[in-house]
Amino acid sequence: MVNSQSKSRRVQRAKQRDRMRRIRLASLVALSVVVVAVAVMALSSGGDGGDSSDKIDVDMFEFGFEGDLTAPAGEVRMSVKNSGQLNHNIGIRGGPISPDVRPGGQISFNLGDLGTGTYELYCDILGHADAGMVAPLVITEPEPSPDA
Numbered sequence: 756m757v758n759s760q761s762k763s764r765r766v767q768r769a770k771q772r773d774r775m776r777r778i779r780l781a782s783l784v785a786l787s788v789v790v791v792a793v794a795v796m797a798l799s800s801g802g803d804g805g806d807s808s809d810k811i812d813v814d815m816f817e818f819g820f821e822g823d824l825t826a827p828a829g830e831v832r833m834s835v836k837n838s839g840q841l842n843h844n845i846g847i848r849g850g851p852i853s854p855d856v857r858p859g860g861q862i863s864f865n866l867g868d869l870g871t872g873t874y875e876l877y878c879d880i881l882g883h884a885d886a887g888m889v890a891p892l893v894i895t896e897p898e899p900s901p902d903a
């Protein structure tokens with residue numbers, strides 16, 4: 756009787772040890788799943804770097820705009836530099852207009868979501884558009900998505 760009791764206790768202890776081993780293994784597996792998931796997320800967000808190439812670099816001066824004024828349809832962001840001697844800004848006729856940029860200054864400006872077509876960029880400061888601060892912005896077909 757005593758013998759069988761201690762035996763069953765030993766069996767129980769062995770079972771418990773086995774259970775602990777299984778839990779430790781399971782948490783190790785769970786941990787490596789998390790590590791892999793984080794690595795995949797880091798990689799895929801790194802692939803997002805293509806966004807920064809959507810940025811159009813524009814140079815403003817008296818009186819005009821210079822830059823490769825073309826972008827694929829979608830969100831169009833600009834890096835706008837003022838190389839002139841006066842304040843300037845940039846915007847789309849009937850659309851958003853940037854804040855004034857001081858001589859030597861630089862800003863990032865988001866024109867928003869633009870569809871395919873040709874838009875007119877202009878400087879909104881009195882007389883500047885008439886003096887030549889206008890330029891066409893050409894929005895081309897959207898770029899095919901990477902998984903297409």
Ligand SMILES: [Cu+2]
Nearest residue numbers: 843844878883
């Ligand atoms: Cu201007």
